[in-house]
Amino acid sequence: MGVATGSVPVVNVPQPEGRSERAAPERDLAVRTAHLTKRFRSGQVAVDGIDLEVPRGAVFGFLGPNGSGKTTTIRMLLGLVRPTEGRAWLLDGPMPDAGPTVLPRVGVLVEGPAFQPYLSGRRNLARLDANDATADPRTSGRRIDEALERVGMAAAAAKPFRQYSLGMKQRLGLAAALLRPRELLVLDEPTNGLDPQGTREVRVLIRELADAGTTVLVSSHLLSEIEQVCSHLGIMSRGRLLVQGERHVVMGVATPHVHVTTTTDHAPRAAEVLRRLGVGGVTREGALVHGVLDGVGPAAVSSGLVGAGVDLLGLEVRRQSLEELFVRLTGEGFDVAR
Numbered sequence: 263m264g265v266a267t268g269s270v271p272v273v274n275v276p277q278p279e280g281r282s283e284r285a286a287p288e289r290d291l292a293v294r295t296a297h298l299t300k301r302f303r304s305g306q307v308a309v310d311g312i313d314l315e316v317p318r319g320a321v322f323g324f325l326g327p328n329g330s331g332k333t334t335t336i337r338m339l340l341g342l343v344r345p346t347e348g349r350a351w352l353l354d355g356p357m358p359d360a361g362p363t364v365l366p367r368v369g370v371l372v373e374g375p376a377f378q379p380y381l382s383g384r385r386n387l388a389r390l391d392a393n394d395a396t397a398d399p400r401t402s403g404r405r406i407d408e409a410l411e412r413v414g415m416a417a418a419a420a421k422p423f424r425q426y427s428l429g430m431k432q433r434l435g436l437a438a439a440l441l442r443p444r445e446l447l448v449l450d451e452p453t454n455g456l457d458p459q460g461t462r463e464v465r466v467l468i469r470e471l472a473d474a475g476t477t478v479l480v481s482s483h484l485l486s487e488i489e490q491v492c493s494h495l496g497i498m499s500r501g502r503l504l505v506q507g508e509r510h511v512v513m514g515v516a517t518p519h520v521h522v523t524t525t526t527d528h529a530p531r532a533a534e535v536l537r538r539l540g541v542g543g544v545t546r547e548g549a550l551v552h553g554v555l556d557g558v559g560p561a562a563v564s565s566g567l568v569g570a571g572v573d574l575l576g577l578e579v580r581r582q583s584l585e586e587l588f589v590r591l592t593g594e595g596f597d598v599a600r
């Protein structure tokens with residue numbers, strides 16, 4: 263099947279040496295999907311045949327603009343939405359059938375968690391914990407305190423949920439996911455509604471959990487927010503998974519750019535040297551010359567410029583940001599909506 267999606271190129275990220283992604287043993291993957299597809303009754307294809315692979319131990323940043331299909335994918339993974347086509351496995355269990363055995367090992371933060379507005383944060387957690395047949399009621403109090411502490415909600419724990427700010431609600435959702443140690447955490451936009459300090463705290467928390475051996479699948483529509491904490495990235499656009507793999511490999515798809523600073527007089531000559539060296543897309547703006555280093559090393563650029571007598575005042579090599587990579591992959595801005 264498959265609706266043609268026109269110009270969206272799929273980038274095949276080279277695999278780490280000696281191991282083909284396809285051949286990865288299933289036990290190494292905490293999350294796996296095969297041609298996972300969701301077509302809503304409206305005809306909308308929200309998720310279009312994705313083959314997601316989240317290795318165990320990874321912090322997998324599931325990135326994409328609003329409406330790209332992240333939440334729908336996560337809902338299918340958790341058995342909350344039935345796929346139109348394709349399959350999904352969580353911790354080796356086929357979903358939704360394996361839900362009862364697998365889901366107790368998974369901590370989840372999805373949109374609109376079932377909190378009672380008139381109960382305090384602490385009472386809400388106690389209620390969720392009591393509903394969890396696999397949780398030991400004798401250790402409930404201690405685990406709730408620890409979870410509240412971890413997300414910085416100890417002080418606000420006695421306040422009714424309805425009085426919480428968006429960020430506080432989000433933190434309580436995180437606390438609910440952390441009530442017990444989990445093998446896998448699935449966090450849908452955990453930084454939504456948090457201020458920069460709160461976002462930093464979530465990053466630190468994810469890092470700590472990952473260091474303790476938990477696999478984390480974390481989604482965000484803000485590329486830069488969680489990128490730094492991720493070992494792996496997957497980028498969604500219009501229901502399709504454009505690219506996935508280890509972060510440095512995915513980022514390696516982004517070609518480095520060179521920015522040369524010279525004098526306004528020398529800029530035309532500098533641009534000519536860059537073109538001659540095989541630098542792509544050379545542009546000039548006053549004393550600045552800019553181009554794409556496609557296989558040309560920065561050393562060759564600097565010696566070429568100096569050799570041609572260009573007054574070299576500065577040379578900087580910059581990798582594209584994820585946003586720029588996204589724009590290159592899709593030909594669109596990151597804030598695409600449908």
Ligand SMILES: Nc1ncnc2c1ncn2[C@@H]1O[C@H](COP(=O)(O)OP(=O)(O)OP(=O)(O)O)[C@@H](O)[C@H]1O
Binds near residue numbers: 329
């Ligand atoms: N229940 C539904 N019925 C019809 N269409 C839906 C439904 N849920 C989602 N969609 C559509 O599916 C597409 C993907 O939505 P989804 O919520 O998965 O995106 P997202 O990547 O999580 O976006 P955001 O960053 O805004 O959370 C959107 O176009 C959305 O309008």
Ligand SMILES: [Mg+2]
Binds near residue numbers: 450
């Ligand atoms: Mg979403």
